[in-house]
Amino acid sequence: MKFPKKTTMAVAVLLVALVAAAAWWSVSRGNGVEARYKTQAIERGDVIRSVSANGTLNPVILVSVGTQVSGTVKKLHVDFNDHVQKGQVLAELDDILFSSQLGQSEATLRSARATLDLAVANERRMQSLFKQEYASQQDLDSAVQAKKSAQAQVEQYASQVRKDRANLDYSVIRSPVSGVVVDRQIDIGQTVAASFQTPTLFKIAQDLSKMQIDSSFAEADIGAIKVGQPVRFNVDAFPNRSFQGSVKQVRLNPTTQSNVVTYDVVVAVDNPDQTLLPGMTAYVNIMVNQRNDVLTVPNAALRYKPADLKPAKTDPKRNNGSKKKRDASSAVVYVLDAGKPRAINITIGITDNRNTEVLTGELKPGNIVIIGENLPATGNASGNTPRMRMF
Template identity: 30%
Template sequence: MAKLRIPKKPFRLALFAGAAIAAAIAGSMLLSREKAPEYQTAAVTRGDLQVTISAAGKVQPKNFVDVGAQVSGQLEQFHIAVGEKAEKGDLLAEIDETRAAAQVEADRAQLKELNASYAQQQATLELTRANAERAKMLHEADAISRAEYEATSADLKIAEARLAQLDAQKERQQSTLQANIATLEFAKIYAPLSGTIVSQAAVVGQTLNANQTTPTILRIADLSVMTIEADVSEADVLRIQKGQPAYFTTLGGGEKQWRTSVRQVLPQPEVLNDVVLYKVLLDVENPDEQLKPEMTAQVFFITGEAENAVLAPVAALRERPAREDRGGERRRERDGGRNLMAANASEPETSEDDQARVRAGAERRARRARPGMEGMRAASDANPDAERKFVLVMRNGEPQPQPVLVGVSTRAQAEILWGLSEGDVVVTNEKVSAPRIQQNNDRSRRPRGMGRRGPR
C-alpha cells in the first residue's frame, strides 16, 4: 500500500504567513499603546454673552376693573360686547329697574306728605303764637288767670317743637329719596375707565343678587400697558433688583423678545408644594395689543452681559495648570534667577551706563520668566470681580498652559478678559484611545509584585 505524502513547502509557507501576521498585530498594538494622547479642542471665538435668570410668568393688564352690580335684579341688556372698546362713562349694561323706580316714587310721595304736614304745622304754629300773645296781654290786664296764660305759652312751645320734628323728617326723607335715586341710577352700569371688555361673567336674563356680595358681570382693562407677573424662586430672587433689565418671550411670539425692566419685587411669597416663589412685576408697552391677558411668558432677568467679547468654552477652564507644567515654570524662574545672579557676580565694575544696561537685561530676563503677567495684573485691577483660571492652548501640536482672566460666564461659554485671542485653540477634554484603556486595565488587574522580572 502506497504512503500519502504531504508536501513540505506549502506547510512552511503557512507557518511563515502566520508568524508575519502575528508580528504585525503585535507591532500595531505596541504602536497604538505608545501613541500620543489625542485631545478634544475648540476654537476661541468672539461674540456677545449674556448671563440670565429665567422664570415663568403670566401676562396681565396693568390697569383693569372688575365691574359689578350694586343693585339686585334681572340683567336686561349689554350695550358693548366682549372684545370691543369703551370710553370712560359709556353705558355698558342695564339691570331691571322696576323695583328701584317704584321705591323712588314711594319716597317722593312720602316727602310730599311730609311737606303737607309741615305746612299744616306752620299754620298751627302761627295760630298758637297769636293766642299766646293775646293771653299775655290779658294776663297783664288781670283779665285771665295765670294758669290760662301758662297753658297758651306751653301750646306755643309744643307747636314749635312739632314743626322742628317735621322739618327733620323732611330732611331724612329727602336723603332716603336721594339714596334710592342713586340706586335707580346703579341699574345702568357705566365704564369706570377707558379700555377693552376682556371678559363677561354674566348673561342677559340672569338674576343678580347684590344684597350680600357684589356680583361681577364683566372686566374692562387698558391693554396699552401690560404687566408680567413672574414667579422667581427664593434661590434667585436676591439677585433681582428694581430697575434691572429683562426681556421675555411668549409661546406664540416665536423668537420675538419684549424688552422691559423690573418694576417691583413683592415681599410676600407664595408657597406651592413647599417651593417658595416671589412675584416679580415687569411693565411693557403694548400699543398694537399683541400681548393678551393670561399669556404664558418666559422671563429672562439679565445679571451680566458682554458685547463683542472673546469667548471660550467653560469646559476648557481649569483651576491650575498641570503639575509638570508648574514644575517647568518654576524651573524657568529658578534658572532665570540663577543666570541673573551669575551675571551680576561675574560683571566687573563698570560705569553707570553699563550698570543701567545690566539692570535692563535683568528686568527683561525676569519678564521672560513670567511673560505677560503685567498685562494680567492690569486687567485684574480693571476688573476686580474677574476670576483667574488656566487653559491648555494648542501650540505646535502640544498643549501649553496659559493663565486667563475670566469675566461673566454661562454654563457653556465664558468671557475671557485677558490671556486668549480669537482663533486660539484650547483643550476641552483628552481622548483616551481603546488600546490605552486596555493597557490601563491590564496594569490595574496585575497583582502586586508582578513587575519586570529581574535576574534570578
C-alpha cells in the first residue's frame, strides 16, 4: 500500500521530535539533579605558593672600558667574544699629538734644569763674594731668590712631562680585568672625544660562568621574597629546559611607573657551561611558601556560587560606608545535600592558583564539592519537568 508523500513527511517529523523529547527526558529525569553540577573530591596533597616576574640575565661584573683622552682609533686588537687578560691591549689611538707634546715638555724641562744649574752656581759665587765683602746682602738675596725660582720652574715642567707621558700612555687602551668582550663600540678611523665624560669603547664581562637576573616584582609580592629562596626560571632560547638559581638581593630602591611600584630582585645563577647569554629574558618563578600533605580544595570550588542563590538582605540603617571587610582567610564552598547545594564555611591558607590549603572547617578527604554547573539553572528547584513545545 502506498502512502501519500505528505503523510510520509509528517510521520518522519514526528519521529524526530519523539527522539529529541526522549533524550531530553533522559537528561532531566534519568540522571537526576546531580547531572546539573560539576563536582570534585577533596584530597590531601602539597601546595606551593610562588610569585612570578620577568627579568634580564646579566654578568655579575660588567666593566665598561673607556678612554681618558681624545683621538682617532688607529688599531683594534680585539673583537666581540674575544677572551682577554688584565692589562692586554684592546685598541690604540693615534699618538702623534701626544708624542709631540711630550717631546716639547721634555725640552722645556731640560732648559729649566740648565737655568737651575746656572742659578745654583751664581748663588755659590755670590756667597763667596759676600764673605769677602765684595758683594752686598742684596746681591746675595737676589742670587738665592733666582735659584729658588729656577727650582720651581724645574718642578713645574717635570709635572708637565709626567702629565704628557700619561696622556701618551692613555692612547693605548688596555683591559682592566680578565674576561670576555661582550660589546665593542668603536672601529678603526673613528674619532673618540673625552671632553665631558668618558666614552664607552668596550664592555667586558669578567666571568660568564656566574650570572645574575635583574627582575622587577610588584610591591604586593615583595614582602614574601627573602634572600636565599630557591628560584626556577626559563628562557626563550631553551623553552623545554628549566634553570635554577637563588635570591641574592632584594634592593630597597623602588621604581614607580604609572602608579605601579616595583622592586628589583637580584637572582644569582650558576652558568658553568655558559649556555645562558647576557641580555636573555628570564621568566622567573620564586617559591615563597610550601605546605606538604595538607587538605586541599580546588580553587574552582572557592569561586562557585549557585546561580539561584538569593543575595543577602542588608540593613540600610547600618550601611554607613564603613562595612567590615570579610576576612581574606575565610571562604565558602558548596556540597550537594539532598540534591541541593549546601554552604560550608572554611578557613584557607596558601594557594598555588589551582588548589588552596584548607586550615579549618567541616571538609574531610573524600568529600565532594561543587566546582561548576553543566546546565544553566532553570529556576525549578522542585525538579518538575517544564513543558516542551513539540511544534
